[in-house]
Amino acid sequence: MLDCDNKNVNSYTNWLEEIIGAINDGILVIDSQGIVRLINDEYTNITGVQRENIIGKSLVKVRKGALLPKTLEDGKRRSGVYRKEGNVEYVVDMAPIYKHGSMVGAVSVLKSLTEVHKLTKELERSKEKLVAFANTFGHLYQAKYTFNDIIGKDAGLKNTVNLAQKAARSDLNILIQGESGTGKELFAHAIHSESARAKHPFVPVNCAAIPSSLLESELFGYVEGSFTNSKKGGKMGLFELAHNGTLFLDEIGDLPFELQAKLLRVLQDGRIRKVGSLQEQEIDVQLITATNKDLNTMVEKQRFREDLYYRLNGIEIMIPPLRSRKGDIALFIRHSLETSSSQPLQLTEHARKVLMDYEWPGNTRELNNVVHFAMNMAEKGCIDCSHLPEAVRKGHQLMETDHLGASLKDILKKTEQKVILQTIDTYGNTLAGKKKAADQLGISLASLYSKFKEYNGSN
Ligand SMILES: Nc1ncnc2c1ncn2[C@@H]1O[C@H](COP(=O)(O)OP(=O)(O)OP(=O)(O)O)[C@@H](O)[C@H]1O
Numbered sequence: 001m002l003d004c005d006n007k008n009v010n011s012y013t014n015w016l017e018e019i020i021g022a023i024n025d026g027i028l029v030i031d032s033q034g035i036v037r038l039i040n041d042e043y044t045n046i047t048g049v050q051r052e053n054i055i056g057k058s059l060v061k062v063r064k065g066a067l068l069p070k071t072l073e074d075g076k077r078r079s080g081v082y083r084k085e086g087n088v089e090y091v092v093d094m095a096p097i098y099k100h101g102s103m104v105g106a107v108s109v110l111k112s113l114t115e116v117h118k119l120t121k122e123l124e125r126s127k128e129k130l131v132a133f134a135n136t137f138g139h140l141y142q143a144k145y146t147f148n149d150i151i152g153k154d155a156g157l158k159n160t161v162n163l164a165q166k167a168a169r170s171d172l173n174i175l176i177q178g179e180s181g182t183g184k185e186l187f188a189h190a191i192h193s194e195s196a197r198a199k200h201p202f203v204p205v206n207c208a209a210i211p212s213s214l215l216e217s218e219l220f221g222y223v224e225g226s227f228t229n230s231k232k233g234g235k236m237g238l239f240e241l242a243h244n245g246t247l248f249l250d251e252i253g254d255l256p257f258e259l260q261a262k263l264l265r266v267l268q269d270g271r272i273r274k275v276g277s278l279q280e281q282e283i284d285v286q287l288i289t290a291t292n293k294d295l296n297t298m299v300e301k302q303r304f305r306e307d308l309y310y311r312l313n314g315i316e317i318m319i320p321p322l323r324s325r326k327g328d329i330a331l332f333i334r335h336s337l338e339t340s341s342s343q344p345l346q347l348t349e350h351a352r353k354v355l356m357d358y359e360w361p362g363n364t365r366e367l368n369n370v371v372h373f374a375m376n377m378a379e380k381g382c383i384d385c386s387h388l389p390e391a392v393r394k395g396h397q398l399m400e401t402d403h404l405g406a407s408l409k410d411i412l413k414k415t416e417q418k419v420i421l422q423t424i425d426t427y428g429n430t431l432a433g434k435k436k437a438a439d440q441l442g443i444s445l446a447s448l449y450s451k452f453k454e455y456n457g458s459n
Contacts, residue, residue: 017038021040023040023042024042025109025110026039026040026042026044026046026047026090026108026109026110026111026112027039027040027043027108027109027110028043028054028059028068028107028108028110029097029105029106029107030068030069030072030105030106030107031104031105032072032103032104032105034058034059034060034068034072035056035057035058035059036054036055036056036057036058036059036062037055037056037105038055039051039054039055042112043110045112046085046088046090046110046112047085047110048085048086048088049062049063067081067094068106068107068108069106071094071095071096071106072096072103072105072106075096075103076096077093077094077095077096078092078093078094079093081093081094083110088112088114089114089117090110090111090112090113091110091111091113092108092109092111093108093109093111094106094107094109095107095109141201141202141203141242141245143190143192143198143202143246144189145186145189145193146189146190146193146194147161147164147165147190147193147194149190150183150186150187150190151328151332151364152325152332153327153328153331154320154324154326154327154328156324156325157319157320157325157328160187160317160318160319160320163315163317164187164190164317165194166315167191167315167317168190168191168192168193168195169195169196170314170315171286172314172315173267173286173287173289173311173312173313173314173315174191174286174287174289174314174315174316174317175252175288175290175291175295175313175314175315175316175317176188176288176289176290176291176317176319177290177291177292177295177316177317177318177319178318178320178321178363179319179321179361179363180292180362180363180365181322181362181363181364181365182292182319182320182321182363183319183363183364184250184290184291184292185204185248185290187317188202188204188248188250188290189202191246192245192246192248192286192288195246195286197244197245197286200242200243200244200245200246201241201242201244201245201246202242202245202246202248203238203241203242203245203246203247203248204248204250205218205219205238205248205249206251207249207250207251207252207254207255208250208251208254212256215255215256216259216262217235217237218237219238219239219259219263220237220239220262220266220272220273220274220275221234221236221237221239221240221272221275222234222235222237222274222275222276223274223275223277225276226274226275226276226277227275227276234276237272237274239272239283240272240281242285243283243284243285244284244285245285245286246285246286247285247286247287247288248288248289248290249287249288249290250289250290250291251290251292252289252290252291252295252312253291253292253293253295253304254293257304257305260304260305261305261308264305264308264311266283267308267311267312268311270284271283287312289312296309321360321363322363322364323359323360329355329360329367330352332364332367332368332371333347333352333355333367333371336368336372336375337371337375340371340372340375341375343381344381346381346382346429347382347383348383348384348385348429349421349424349429349452350384350418350421350422351374351383351384351385351387351388354385354388354392355367355370355388355392358392370388370389370392373387373388374387374388374389382428385422416451417451419441420437420441420448420451420452421452423437423440423441424437424448424452427440434448434452
């Protein structure tokens with residue numbers, strides 16, 4: 001009953017009591033004599049004081065140190081007064097109640113701090129999660145390589161690196177072509193790392209790895225309810241994720257034809273539209289695409305849109321296959337042996353020759369795997385032919401039996417070379433090993449040295 005002079009509890013005051021009871025803060029009302037007239041349930045929850053122990057009693061007597069009677073004396077509002085009762089902390093706002101210009105009582109409003117503490121903790125936890133998420137997210141969408149990670153001194157590769165460095169300084173779309181395993185993704189990372197966008201996300205997408213039915217919504221995102229099972233709140237697309245950074249579309253030759261038209265529109269307008277949305281949003285990404293397919297032939301066969309091909313092809317980077325960069329094979333092997341092996345390892349001349357002669361259809365990826373395989377198979381600090389994978393050995397043997405068209409002199413020379421290298425492999429590439437090899441072959445050590453030098457350019 002707010003009108004403390006009114007003894008009749010009418011329906012109006014009942015209604016007010018209902019409202020006060022429904023309030024989430026604790027409420028206590030005293031009349032002009034300092035007698036407690038009303039409390040709500042939340043007041044009991046916060047202070048632990050039961051209704052029957054306080055209603056109709058003088059507040060100062062029941063609650064020593066209560067400040068509300070002071071409000072009755074000076075008519076002043078007080079706010080944010082901190083209180084602690086056992087483990088319960090709360091703050092109190094106090095105000096006088098006036099009717100027709102005279103003070104008829106005063107009210108306290110208590111706000112529990114337990115809830116505030118709980119919310120603060122929740123907020124802190126959310127902030128921590130957000131930071132962790134930002135770290136993971138940042139980590140996930142960072143380029144992992146720079147141009148320093150690209151191994152190779154072959155002139156063809158150096159020209160390619162040179163062109164890629166220029167491309168990194170441009171904002172043109174870049175199309176990287178090359179056989180599988182030549183390092184197209186490595187180049188894409190390096191280009192982003194050296195570009196002005198390096199601090200922004202690098203988002204790699206393999207177009208062949210995402211089912212075509214999902215690719216559009218993955219690339220452009222979708223709004224809530226755009227299809228059955230769509231996530232609440234919709235989903236951000238990879239273009240949006242890459243905003244201000246670089247989007248790397250690998251295996252672009254596998255982009256479904258109907259999506260090619262949509263991608264072309266995005267590149268022309270610089271805007272994307274989420275699946276199910278009518279609104280467009282501006283997007284600023286540098287697009288790098290890569291493929292090991294021959295896009296020119298695909299265009300001719302009308303399997304890839306010509307207009308999109310020209311859009312993607314702002315700068316075209318062709319990475320030469322490893323077999324055309326023999327010098328890089330030796331360099332890569334040396335680098336791997338020096339950096340990846342826990343013990344010093346020697347490669348026999350024969351094994352080296354087999355590796356140099358092999359065609360490397362899987363390019364640097366395959367070479368990397370083969371060298372690591374051989375390092376694990378090596379014995380006594382030495383990698384010889386028997387430590388190479390069968391496919392590589394077989395490839396070499398096939399090549400060597402391919403004598404068609406060769407002169408007898410060349411065949412004999414090759415065979416002699418093979419036998420000498422294999423015998424040195426067997427006895428070891430040391431002085432003692434070479435002596436044994438020469439003995440076994442029935443030639444002098446000097447002769448073996450001179451032949452060995454002829455085959456390898458050095459001994
Ligand atoms: N020049 C190089 N120097 C160092 N490592 C290289 C080089 N080229 C390729 N690699 C390594 O070879 C592996 C394959 O490279 P990457 O994935 O970039 O090739 P890719 O051309 O994109 O292959 P795919 O067409 O199969 O996707 C990676 O481990 C990469 O780091």
